[in-house]
Amino acid sequence: MTDYPHLLSPLDLGHVKLPNRVLMGSMHTGLEERGDWSRTAEYFAERAKGGVALMVTGGMAPNPEGAVLAGSAGLFTDEDIANNRIVTDRVRDNGGRIAMQILHAGRYAVNPECVAPSPIKAPISPFARSRRRARL
Ligand SMILES: Cc1cc2nc3c(=O)[nH]c(=O)nc-3n(C[C@H](O)[C@H](O)[C@H](O)COP(=O)(O)O)c2cc1C
Structure with a gap:
């Protein structure tokens, strides 16, 4: 741990104070396309339980044309937004924080x-x- 003496120290971002500096970068896993948002939520919640302070979702397209792959998950309907809320709620229930990456691939x-x-x-x-x- 001596190589990373600040890793477990809190980090004040102004609007939010993280309990440590363990952050998980954006990774699209493919679970997002399976339609089982409870499973996606559990994937992130497990990491929250392990103490990751802040996670970033895999890239979510703002419209179908912007999806990295044709058919990738995105924020197209109210149902999509509600499904992503399952993830956010589960992470927060387990003491974590999660930010969404909104990714238009152009x-x-x-x-x-x-x-x-x-x-x-x-x-x-x-x-x-x-x-x-x-x-x-
Ligand atoms: C399976 C996988 C999915 C990824 N999905 C995204 C993504 O949706 N958005 C993004 O910005 N980066 C994505 N990345 C990139 C990672 O966030 C990270 O920047 C990249 O893996 C570089 O770190 P590394 O060299 O330690 O692998 C993905 C990486 C992997 C391995």
């Missing part, structure tokens, strides 16, 4: 409906900006 979306400011294809995606969307 031209990096592996999604034939992707939208982007330019029509230049991303090197990691087979799709350029959707022509149909570009006309809108």
Whole structure:
């Protein structure tokens, strides 16, 4: 622990005081697409129980065109928002904190409906900006 002497010290972020500096970066697990939000909630709650001070969800798309992969979970409907609330509530019930990453992949979306400011294809995606969307 001598290499990280501040790891278990509180961290005051102004609006919130974290009990330690153990943070979990954003990781999309695939559970988000299974429709069992209780399981996703349990995944994060386990880490809260273990003492992680702050977690970040996997990237949630603000609209279907912005999803990293076609069909990825996102914030499209009231039901989607309610499902994510299950996760937040379970984490907070177990003493943790969680922030949502809202991720619009732009031209990096592996999604034939992707939208982007330019029509230049991303090197990691087979799709350029959707022509149909570009006309809108
Ligand atoms: C399975 C997996 C899913 C990830 N999903 C996201 C994501 O949704 N959003 C994001 O910004 N980064 C994502 N990342 C990147 C991680 O947050 C982290 O930045 C990355 O793994 C670099 O850390 P590392 O070099 O220790 O692996 C993901 C990483 C992994 C391994």
